[in-house]
Structure formats: structure tokens, C-alpha cells
Amino acid sequence: MNTSLSTKDFFEQVYQVVKLIPKGRVTSYGAIGNYLGARKSARMVGWAMNASHAHFDIPAHRVVNRIGLLTGKFHFEKECTMQEKLESEGITVEKDQIQNFKIIFWDPSKELAI
């Protein structure tokens, strides 16, 4: 069996955190990675989101890069899907840039309080 519970568990952790993101809030790949103790492996978090297509309950639109830019919008059904969903939750997005990002930023390391 999976004696080496590494990647799969890492994915699960990411999905759990993403699913716990409150409505109207956003977080960054690095924040999740930092919460999981892998801030250097932020790319893996992003890659995990790419695999999130296999999971339907993953609000990947609430996850953006550290500057609040919708870098992964092209990975959604349509380029505007991500922005549409964010605005649908009360988040203002301008030119793929989330407004008030610092205000709506949701840091798992602080909110979930390790």
C-alpha cells in the first residue's frame, strides 16, 4: 500500500484548505504551502490545483498568486470563469487583479491557527 504517503496526502491537504476558504475571501499558493510547511514548494500547490479538476468541490477560483493576480484563469472552463465566480462572491476583480486583495486575503496559517 501507500507506505510513502507523500504527494497524495499533500494534495488532500491543499484541497482541504481550499475548501475551507470562506466565501468572499482568497488565498495564495504560497500561503497554503507555508501552512503545509512547504513554502518553497508553492509550485506544487499550483500543480495540485491543476489536478483539482478531478475534484468538483475545489473552489480553485479562490486561490491566486501572492499579488492577487488570476494567473490560472486560463485553466478554467473559460478565461473569464474565474473572475466571474470571484465577482459572484462579492470580490472585485479588475484586469485579472483582485481589488482589496490585502483585505480579503485569507491566510490559513493565521485563520486556522496552527
Place this chain on the structure above:
DNA sequence: CCGATGACCATTT
């Protein structure tokens, strides 16, 4: 098997 790529972030120059 080796090389290149990636929804990133941090450090150094």
C-alpha cells in the same frame, strides 16, 4: 534516462 515545463515565491544583484 535526460531535458524541459509549470495556476510560484524568496533572495540576491
Place this chain on the structure above:
DNA sequence: AAAATGGCCATCG
């Protein structure tokens, strides 16, 4: 202060 590069780990060709 801004720009460039390295690092990290996994998947694809």
C-alpha cells in the same frame, strides 16, 4: 527600488 535568477518537486516528451 526594480529586475533577474535560483530553488523546489512532480509530470510530460
